[in-house]
Amino acid sequence: MQELSGRIAVITGAASGIGLAMAWRFARAGMKVVAADVDAAALATACAALAAAGHEAIAVRTDVANAAEVDALADRAYAAFGAVHLLCNNAGVVPSGRYRPVWEYPLEDWRWSLDVNLFGVIHGLRSFIPRMLEGGAPGHVITTASVAGLISGSGSAVYSATKHAAVRVTEALYASLRERGAPIGVSLLCPGLVNTRIYESERNRPDRLRPAAGPATESEELQAVAASLYAGAMSPEEVADIACQAVLDDRLYVLTTGSFDDAIRDRMEAILARRNPEFATLLALSKRDVGSREAGR
Structure with a gap:
């Protein structure tokens, strides 16, 4: 898709973080924006700011974990603008206590993460792709996946598992569209560390999926390290610029940093060599990511 001006973008998770930055980036490129998020108040504020800046944007409160609500989002977008040209399946969550062993995560964490990070993508594809194909434009x-969907190890196991699945679903989408010669490109956005509120996701967890023991917490030491890392991380606006260029370039694999390349390569080479891997910790990789950015400033 070489022309963005006058086209229609639907963005989930658009009330904050990468989603909000993409809403502004694509709006500045001349697109009309359908912004969706589970946080109705933050979404309304975001769309009001876009409108005040002269951009055309509508807010549709949407829980991407609910297929019917994503269908309703598609209905609203097509009713308002008659077409959708860009679908950003961006909404995501991270359960608290991400440095626990995999067996300690409660089932509620698995269900919530899978519902949003994986089924949110699936629901978006099922609701929008048939209509986009029918439109023919x-x-x-x-x-929006993550480098966590390309590497492995002990850290953030639930989040990473859902992102690995989202990677596979998106590769299947890319292959399926190419096989039928559809004029729809696909980008798999895999950011490294980004300064967003995703690690405050608990604010949006449904009551029915709250663990009886309450949310897990990290140690004070880990919380301090995480706060320091995020202060030096890439901004959502930088990620949105990269995503916009990927659309124009029709690029599938979109990584925002090279700091995780060795970890990606080591995992792949271990698979091909049939040898046991030695995974670096997610915390160490994140420190390397921020360190490389600071060295380049």
């Missing part, structure tokens, strides 16, 4: 789909 050039289009594009962005899945």
